[in-house]
Amino acid sequence: MNNLKRILLIITVLMAAVMELIDTTIVNVALSHMSGNLGATLEDTTWVVTAYAIANVIIIPMTSFLTAIFGRRKYYIGSIIVFVVCSIMCGGAPDIWTLVAFRFLQGLGGGALLSVSQAVIFELFPKEKQGVASAIFGIGVFIGPTIGPTMGGLIIDNYNWPLIFYINIPIGIAAAVSCYFLLTEPLIKPKINKVDWLGIILLAIGIGSLQTVLERGQTEDWFATGYIIVLTVTAIVALTAFILWELHVPHPVVNLRVFKSRSLSIAAILTFITGIGMFTSVFITPVLAQRLLGFTPTETGLMLLPSAVIAIFALIASGRLMAKGVSPILIVVLGFICFIYFNWSMSGINFGISARAISINLIFRATAMAFLTVPLTLLAVSSLAPADIPQGASLNNMMRQLGGAFGISAVNTYYAQRIAVHRTDLLTHINPYNPQAVERLNSLTSYFQQKGSNIMEARMKGIGVLEHTISTQSSMLSYIDCYYFVGLLFVITLPLLLFVKTKKNPAAAKMVISDH
Known part of the structure; x- marks a missing residue:
């Protein structure tokens, strides 16, 4: 050519x-x-x-x-x-x-x-x-x-x-x-x-059923709904059968035997958590910006753009650090710290936060993403035999996508639970014995009366404003809880790196370069 x-x-x-x-x-x-x-x-x-x-x-x-x-x-x-x-x-x-x-x-x-x-x-x-x-x-x-x-x-x-x-x-x-x-x-x-069609079918059924349970469980009141129970049992049976079958069949679609490697197992968990952080952050942030902060889609998109540029430079820096012999474990730790800081910063937002402030926070997310992608894959395959490296790298990449899919479902469920809790908590303060609530309602009633409404209409409109305020406050507090939740996952799983023993594997390094 x-x-x-x-x-x-x-x-x-x-x-x-x-x-x-x-x-x-x-x-x-x-x-x-x-x-x-x-x-x-x-x-x-x-x-x-x-x-x-x-x-x-x-x-x-x-x-x-x-x-x-x-x-x-x-x-x-x-x-x-x-x-x-x-x-x-x-x-x-x-x-x-x-x-x-x-x-x-x-x-x-x-x-x-x-x-x-x-x-x-x-x-x-x-x-x-x-x-x-x-x-x-x-x-x-x-x-x-x-x-x-x-x-x-x-x-x-x-x-x-x-x-x-x-x-x-x-x-x-x-x-x-x-x-x-x-x-x-x-x-x-x-x-x-020979194509492992049974493994493929079991994987598709298991993941599809589990994903549906995670996505629809909260809406359908979990196990009070028949099809949620059926899908839960289906997910458990299909995924269990998938694991047993893949460990038995000569040519599995997913060679789970490579998980005997401690480094791969730990890296796969960390990659799964990374997938949760990567996908949920870029899902929650635009929705919050538009629904609660009033940003336009263009403003939201431009808010995310600077982090794209930073990610490129962070990726180059990550590659150079590893080329100079810096341990991938150290780079992964830096990546996790950046993700933890991003979620901690976002958990402190309020309705007055600017697009610039969120954009700065997103730079830490982008840096984390760049510092985790290649080093985690290298860590995953560092102790594998050359013949097992392609499967190990593939499994690690799959775990990232799986983490993202499950993370979005889990965050949606968690958000729905927390918004109900915060709404109930805020409503307890709206009563005749709370002078601030009474004063606020009277002020709103007076305002709408001045706009031409009669006393009953004005009071109902005032109650409507209070209802809207409670809803938006509940939503904001719930999104903050989601950032806390994801950040906590990173904090909990970071110590797993203490159990990883790395050893130089030239074949692994070459394969990781080829995969990324």
Whole structure:
């Protein structure tokens, strides 16, 4: 392949990967608009985010199988086509559950774009320039999720929310056409093993059932609802069967035997928590900014933009530190501290906080994300045999996506519980024996009387204002609790690093570079 074709192919696959990553976050600033336009609750609308993440989790461990069966070129181009077609269907969805269904299918198509793009880029660079390939792909990985909310905000403020899906059409078509002429099969074709269809089915059923329980449990009063009980039992049975089957079958879709490594097990837990922090923070913050602080989607997106730039520099710094021999454990500790500080800072917000202040807090989140992505993967595979490194790295990446999907569901549930608690607590102060409450109601009643309302109408309007105040205060306190909750998870799990014993593994380091 000549130099021009090589450059065009690199741009093409990087463009496809960034497109997929942008779609993980571009909808976050549009959730309120989708909710109102489709007549759905915010809790139901969050399925637009979680369905995509769950689909990614399911498809990622299957990518090597599907690539071997269909061939890299056919599978990659087919995935782009699925992604584009489902993007069109998402934009034209008439109701929330149609949108969620096509969003799930879009995630299945998008799952291949990231992992296959990685392989193609690193295959196009000689071994001595793998560091350049790592930097190119790493920057793309960080640009995608961080500019997604900014793009979404600009689109929502100036156009309609379906455009956040329709913009994938020209990009996807260009990528598919380019790959048709430029993409070839890998130099070393993957070995085709028997596909572990039962493992795939059990994984999909187990994760899907558990996700539904987490997402709908609070709304349906948990085990007071029949289908929640059924899905809970289904999740337990399917995931237990999945674990037992994967430990037994010769060619598992997910080789769980590698979890015998203490380093991998601990890194997987930390990566799961990292996924919770990464995805919940970029989900909660835009919703809070728009619903409670009155920011426009564009203001919300621009608020998130500076952290995207910082993340790139932090990623480069992380790579240089490891290149100089700094332990990945130390870098992970720094990343966790940054995430803890971010959540602690956000738990102190109030209605008067500025976009600039939140933007500064988000810089710590971006730094944490950059400091955790590659070092945690290196930590995960540091003690594995060379043959087990690809599976270990894949499992670790899957845990990040799984953490994000579960984290959003858990935070939604926790938010709903806390808002009920805070509402009840605040209502206890609204009574005839509280002089401040009485004075506030009388003041509001007098105000509305001056606007032309009679005494009864004015009093009812005053009560309505108090009700709105209680609701917004309850929401703010609940979001603060969510930041506390996520920050506490980081504090609790950080000491696990004390039990990790690292040893230099050149094969592992090379594989991690190739994966990131």
